[in-house]
Amino acid sequence: MNKIEKVVRKLINFYGKDEAFPECSYLYGQKSVGKSLCIEKFLKEAKDYLQTVIIYADEIYTKNILFEIIINKFNEHVLCEENSYESYAKIDCMEDFLNELSALSSDKSYLIIIEKAEKMRDMDLNILQIFMKLQEFTGLNISCLFVSHLAFEKFGVEDMLKIYVPDYNKNDITEIFMTKYEDIHERIRVKIEDSNINDNMTQLEAFESMNEEFFKNYLNLFLNVFYKACRDLKELTFLLEKCYSSYYSPVLSGEIKANDVTNLWRHVSKHLKTSLNTIYMRVENDATNEFKNNENAEDGFEIEKKQSSIKSFAQTLELPFYAKYLLIASFLASHNDAKSDKKLFMKNHGKERRRRQQTKLSDKMNVQFGPKSFSIDRLLAIFYAILDEKVGLTCNLLSQISTLVDLNFLTYVSGENNIMEGTARLQSTIGLDFAINIGKLVGFNVKQYLVDFH
Structure with a gap:
């Protein structure tokens, strides 16, 4: 049984026929690991007994649209010319939404699937909490399945059933x-x-x-x-x-x-x-x-x-000033051996690190063998070593590392989504030419800090 089948089995165990559903559940994993495929296969098996609606939270810009999509789907109401493209019911507030849900048949089971669920954190504060307790408010066998690439802890809500979709091996x-x-x-x-x-x-x-x-x-x-x-x-x-x-x-x-x-x-x-x-x-x-x-x-x-x-x-890439230095630091951490950090970055080696030897480079440079992994501590140590000004370690600074991951300039090797705890290991995904051009934007000579050029 492969990983997709295992996840589908778990979903069927949670949302089986004639079973009482959990109030909510959370399906998560890195981007492009098959979360949507798992849901697609699960819905094929559950189509005979389950009424579902799939919401893409990044496409919802008002809560009224969110409510109306759900009510229209569960009432099998399709917007068309015959109904003047009017929704099944006019919903102005959360109370109207809960009343319409409560009016649904209690003989059926309902599942609301919310893709890109992290966007719900930007909606009104009570929406996420209420969607986690729809059974309590409506008396139906109804549940919400939140789908996201973020760790559950990022939502700041109480515990729920979690299903992890691992990376492909x-x-x-x-x-x-x-x-x-x-x-x-x-x-x-x-x-x-x-x-x-x-x-x-x-x-x-x-x-x-x-x-x-x-x-x-x-x-x-x-x-x-x-x-x-x-x-x-x-x-x-x-x-x-x-x-x-x-x-x-x-x-x-x-x-x-x-x-x-x-x-x-x-x-x-x-x-x-x-x-x-x-x-x-x-x-x-x-x-x-x-x-x-x-x-x-x-x-x-x-x-x-x-x-x-x-x-x-590189020149058209819009990144915060410190993020550019973090990007450079990650490249250096991935393409230098840790044992060379002292020679390259410590202050008492300043004269040596600024002296580029004009020697013929080896055909087998570190940058040609692909990136190596590094810890958050090592990344920050290099960041502070190459940055001329003093800056404190803040959540904003650590969040910029997460941004670089989201932009695919960094990738996780282990400890996914544990940047704040400092246990994650990362790799740089950028090339030498790109790192050099980012360095030029902030006045930093990348080659001067690569062991290949010493």
Whole structure:
């Protein structure tokens, strides 16, 4: 039984047929881990006995709209031309809403699902509390299922039943991506057939050797590079197809056999690592432009174009002043060994840290091996070391770390949503060029504080 099935089983245990529902429950987990898929599968199994309405709280700008959507759905009232697009009942306040709910049939069971439930914290103070106690106010077998990526403690309410949707593990992601094999390869086949090149028949013959085992080998290599840095399924899907063309291109050209995994890895590794440095940013570079050009044909113009794109993105990014320093500090923490912090950041090593040795850099720099995890304490220590002014440790400062996580510039490795407690471990997801350009905005030389350049 996979994790989706386990979560669906829990939902059915809470909201089973002829069962008394809990007053409310909370479904939570990181973004893009399958929360909506769990709900979709659960509703398919419960459709015969359960009346449901799904609310997207980020689309609700007045409480009256929230109330009317629920009442319309439970009364099977559809807005149309025949009813002049009028709601089932005019609802001006919470009392009207509760009266309309109480008038529903007591022989049925009702479930209100609120996606992006964290937005309800911005509504009137009593709305969240009342939605948690609808059974008490209406006498119905009714419940609210709140869905969010935030930890329950962020809601500041009393305890409720909680269902955690864990991150996808490697096997889950591999299983999901293997279902895309047919679609991806059909697009490749059509592209080869539509091409005007003379040897497309030869390429079609080579294409036949790109079987499911070939695709699975690619997935293993792909996830070995990206899994620690990114668990976002949408982002991984985007990168998967962008990098795949670089993996299979030498097979189509006849340079490498489809079963020669070692040489295929050597061919694709630098493209995967380049993509890792610009993950989440969606900027054009040699790892994310469908690899239309030969990897050896990247000239000075292409390099300048890539750097210009990153620079433009960095300059237009609107972040608070301290958040930019936190972003730089997170990059340094991810790409420097902890044992080098004393040499790079302590005041009594000031002369040494400002002296860049003009030596030839190693081909295997730390920034090329992907980010390493770091603790909140280490992040803040580097932040204070590189910041010239003195600033106190406040909730506002810690909340800016959470903002960087929400913007996907940082990602959790462990201790999700425990930033305030200081137990979380994070990774930086930005690349060197982006960090350098952010540094220029605040007058900070990033390379000067990277161990690769010492």
